[in-house]
Amino acid sequence: MKKKNYLLFFCLPVVGFVVIFFAFSSLNRSYIKKKVEGLVEEQLRATAEILKVNFSHFLGEDYEADKVFDLYTNEENIYYMALFNESREILSWKSRFEGYLPISKESMQMQGSWIINSPAGKIFNSFSSFTLPEGETYYLYLGYSLNDLQEMMAHSRRNFYLIFGLIIVVGIVFSVGLYQLQIHYMDKKSELEEEKKEKERYREISALTSGVAHEIKNPLNSLSLLFELLTKKGPSSDSETIVSGRKEVAKISRIVDQFSSSLKPIELSKDAFPLEGEIKSVQESLKKIATEKGVDIQYLQDSSVTLFADRVLLSQAIHNIVKNAIEASEGGDVDITVKKVRKKVFISVKNSGRGMDEEEKTRVFEPFYSKKKGGMGIGLYLTKKIVEAHGGDLDLVSSAQNGTTFTIRIPGG
């Protein structure tokens, strides 16, 4: 499956959920709004009825309409009110806004209630009649502010958008997180599959090459014995050729031995030992080669480190790297640095050589890859195997200006 498809796979459910939430919430809000508006209308109608009863009472007591209106001055939600006679002629009115009484002949004919929009917000209008006990009929026109209802709706809308926004943000974070996790899992899976295939291939090659090495070793032993016999009993005139032949046989034998050892699985025999001693012994053993190349081996250690590892194999690994560093140098220093960071030990070997090109950097740990004259390409391959067998890794940093640094990182210390 392509990455784009994975993204869709994780995003679509979130998008679907958001759409459903939006649709559901919108329908719900619209239903609640309708219901609340209905309730408010009912309540306002009831209030209008109460007011009509009061008006009826006061007008029956010969109060002037203006005086009756004054009784409701403190009612903040009443924007305007007006009293009309039976012929629907205005008798008196009161409004919070100068001269604002938005009633027309048409709305008077309709009677009942309606809502209008004004710059002061929505206004609930009610126009209805009432009759005094004496039989006189009047009409009362009222305008109530619906600002409280609008505020409530605005509050609900704000909350809705807030929650909606939060859901989108959480959804995006969640789906991106899942997507990343899935990608990571898929990468790891394909990496493991690759590794498995590589191991399989390696096992096949190992079995084949071990067989070949074994088959070569037997005739080589016979050849070695033959040259030994010729050295002792052969004509003295051919002694130089015989020595040379013997050397070549020994060389082939050594190659086959190295070849066989590189194919064997590494078995560790661990014990605790001070690292400093091993490095000094490597330094000592390579002193001669270093002197020949005009290289000075420097050893820097910030604190003493005791490792629990296979002493012989680890020494061999360090030896290989230091030897490589010397051989790749044209004079200058080879610095060996040991550092302990948390629970890991870092052994770095740095030279000031010419550095490696990109191809060399990617292939340097491959078996039988070498650019050195007479090199077999086994050393760094074996070193990497030894370090990895200890649960560590071997890093390489190289540039033409700063030379090459190999770093062994192994747990412990």
Next chain:
Amino acid sequence: MRKRTYIFSLWFLGVIAGLPFAQTPQHFYNIDSERQVEGTIQEIVMEPRYKDSAPFLVLILEEKGTHLVYNVEVSPAWFFEQDFHKGEGLTVIGSFYTTDGKKMNIIAREVRFKGETLVLRDKHGFPNWQGGQTGEKGRRRGKGIKKF
């Protein structure tokens, strides 16, 4: 000129403080009685018009052709920024009503004057100086002015 109008307003405030405001049952913006009048300014006065409200700018307008005289209620003096002068012509759209059976009055919704339309109320008569839902009085000043 604005300063002169301001001093004039203060003087009028002093003069009219004791006068009763002129609200009658018909004195509201009746959307059924809208009409348009074009005429010449005869006089400019300020009068208390509504209870608990600032003095209003009222123009005495003589209609062109008919020579009928109208009392045109414009807006609270503080809201109106234009300068009117006697003899100037203007057109008013507003709600018409009479008092004492003969005095003709108009509550102005729009005033067209010197190529500008000054919108004072909305089509239902809601006064623009009340500011709308924000409750910030005077914020809408001049908003309705449009060139034509």
